[in-house]
């Protein structure tokens with residue numbers, strides 16, 4: 723059983739959004755093209771309460787892009803983004819959501835960020851995604867979405883560690899690239915972990 727995991731295709735990660743990823747909206751068409759070719763499709767949604775601890779606005783004297791210690795974990799600070807109830811948190815309207823069997827929100831705990839679709843960054847709480855996929859008989863997962871260097875990377879690393887045969891659909895991802903090359907470095911790290919890249923055209 724093969725599952726497609728679509729990561730965070732939300733307005734705040736699209737051009738014009740609060741945490742815009744260059745060309746991020748190009749991934750929506752890739753997702754739509756891929757979905758019919760999978761046994762199961764799930765999606766994640768970055769879904770922060772107002773005042774989330776990952777927001778630079780909550781830490782006086784800091785700016786987005788800086789690193790702090792957030793309750794014992796290293797935390798990159800971000801602009802306020804994907805706040806529950808705002809348009810920025812919504813999935814892109816062009817995404818064919820009817821094909822998504824289940825949506826997994828994450829990042830609701832103010833005290834800890836959650837890049838992976840499986841666990842928070844401290845691996846203290848699970849979202850239920852692993853149990854869901856295993857319960858559906860999924861053995862292989864393919865990860866795409868935003869952003870390559872954060873939520874895609876950590877979702878794919880966790881999937882591999884959880885024992886799923888895991889691949890990353892490179893043309894279905896775009897990177898934040900806080901530092902130039904972060905996206906490429908993320909793909910290299912994934913490869914090291916046994917997560918090989920694949921192009922969408924190989925799957926359609």
Ligand code: VGL
Pocket residue numbers: 730735768800837868869870871872873874
């Ligand atoms: C993400 C930074 C902060 C992502 C989410 O979806 O990659 N990045 N929150």
Ligand code: ZN
Pocket residue numbers: 768770776800803804829
């Ligand atoms: Zn976030």
